[in-house]
Every structure is written in C-alpha cells, then in structure tokens.
Amino acid sequence: MPATTAPTGYSRLQIALHWLVFALIAQQYLFKDAMSAAWDRVTDGLEAGFDPLVLAHVAGGALVLIFALWRLTLRAQRGVPPAIEANKLQGILAKLTHVGLYALMILMPLSGSVAWFGGVETAAQGHNVLKIALLALIALHVVGALYHQFVLRDGTLARMRRAQC
Ligand code: HEM
Numbered sequence: 588m589p590a591t592t593a594p595t596g597y598s599r600l601q602i603a604l605h606w607l608v609f610a611l612i613a614q615q616y617l618f619k620d621a622m623s624a625a626w627d628r629v630t631d632g633l634e635a636g637f638d639p640l641v642l643a644h645v646a647g648g649a650l651v652l653i654f655a656l657w658r659l660t661l662r663a664q665r666g667v668p669p670a671i672e673a674n675k676l677q678g679i680l681a682k683l684t685h686v687g688l689y690a691l692m693i694l695m696p697l698s699g700s701v702a703w704f705g706g707v708e709t710a711a712q713g714h715n716v717l718k719i720a721l722l723a724l725i726a727l728h729v730v731g732a733l734y735h736q737f738v739l740r741d742g743t744l745a746r747m748r749r750a751q752c
C-alpha cells in the first residue's frame with residue numbers, strides 16, 4: 588500500500604541500503620582493473636580464468652541492481668521525506684540527480700551483464716560511457732550534500748545518518 592502521508596525521515600533500512608550501495612559502487616571503481624583485464628582476455632579469444640576480483644565485480648554489480656530495485660519499492664510503499672529545497676531550481680536539480688542515479692544503478696549492471704554473459708562488445712562500450720555518467724552524477728550529488736551541510740546548514744546530511752524509525 589503506498590504511504591498516504593510522507594514520512595519525516597528515512598527509515599533505518601533505507602539508510603542502510605544507501606550506504607551499502609555507496610560502498611559497493613566504490614569497490615566497483617577501485618578494483619575495476621581486474622574486470623577490464625578479464626574482458627580484454629575474453630575479447631582476444633582467451634580464457635578469462637578465475638579471479639576473485641572479477642567475481643566481486645559481477646556479484647557487487649548484481650547487488651547494486653537488487654538494492655536499487657528494493658529502494659525504489661521502499662520509496663513507493665513507505666515514501667521518503669519531502670525534499671529540503673533552497674529554491675525551485677536547486678530542487679529540480681536534486682530530483683534529476685536522484686532519478687539519474689537510480690537509472691544508472693540499474694543500467695550499469697544490465698549493460699555489464701549483457702557484455703559479460705552475452706559477449707556483446709557494444710554493451711561493454713555502453714558500460715564504459717555510463718561509468719563516466721555515474722561518476723559525474725555521484726560527484727554532483729556529493730557536492731550538493733556538502734553544500735547543504737556546510738553552506739545552507741539545513742540538516743540534509745543528518746537525514747541520511749539518523750533514522751526516523
Ligand atoms: C553498479 C554496477 C557496476 C559498476 C559501477 C561498474 C563499473 C565498472 C567500471 C568502472 C569498469 C572499468 C572500465 C574501465 O575503465 O576499464 C567496468 C568494467 C566492466 N564491467 Fe562493470 N560495473 C558494474 C557492474 C557490472 C556487472 C554486473 C557486470 C557483469 C556481470 C560488469 C561487467 C563489466 C565488464 C565486462 C567490464 C569490462 C569492460 C571493458 O573493459 O571494456 N559490470 N565496470
């Protein structure tokens with residue numbers, strides 16, 4: 588059942604999933620070289636061989652997808668607190684950033700899977716373009732969070748630290 592009134596804060600589960608996904612995405616970028624090397628071997632017609640970091644990339648990416656879908660379900664069922672907006676433009680920018688982050692948390696694992704399991708080179712190229720878009724949106728999101736914290740001082744960051752229930 589969708590929430591009739593918006594909650595005043597994020598739930599413990601919503602906050603846990605937010606930071607878990609942050610850690611998973613960080614490891615996707617930090618240990619990406621193993622996956623790229625394995626992909627190079629595959630496209631050269633060689634055996635990929637077993638590498639725990641490749642497994643971590645596939646499993647980590649799959650978890651990002653599952654957790655993103657879970658978060659979207661929670662948003663629909665429980666809801667999220669109303670946005671703290673400094674002005675209309677900034678509110679629209681924050682909303683677009685969140686939509687883009689969700690889209691990429693879904694498209695990154697999908698394009699990666701089509702490349703890896705389907706052997707589709709175009710999907711790998713798409714994955715490589717999307718990785719830059721995701722990084723750019725994360726940077727924008729973090730700058731926004733820090734602007735709220737240190738310039739506006741409106742308690743936005745605290746909403747992703749302290750659960751409402
Ligand atoms: C949110 C999830 C994911 C993120 C953030 C992510 C991120 C990345 C990054 C940063 C690279 C390195 C590209 C480079 O600079 O060389 C990469 C490569 C790759 N990833 Fe992912 N990935 C994700 C999920 C997945 C999944 C689930 C799979 C497969 C099941 C996958 C398959 C690949 C493949 C095959 C490459 C090599 C592409 C190439 O080097 O051209 N990725 N990924």
Ligand code: HEM
Nearest residue numbers: 605608609612670671685688689725729732743744746747
């Ligand atoms: C991989 C990195 C990240 C992703 C993909 C991400 C994604 C998101 C998304 C989609 C939301 C919207 C609310 C929701 O549905 O849960 C959100 C909210 C939020 N994020 Fe992140 N986030 C990331 C990293 C960070 C970091 C590093 C910070 C802190 C510096 C941060 C601070 C916040 C805050 C404070 C909110 C609440 C905004 C509000 O209540 O209006 N996030 N994040």
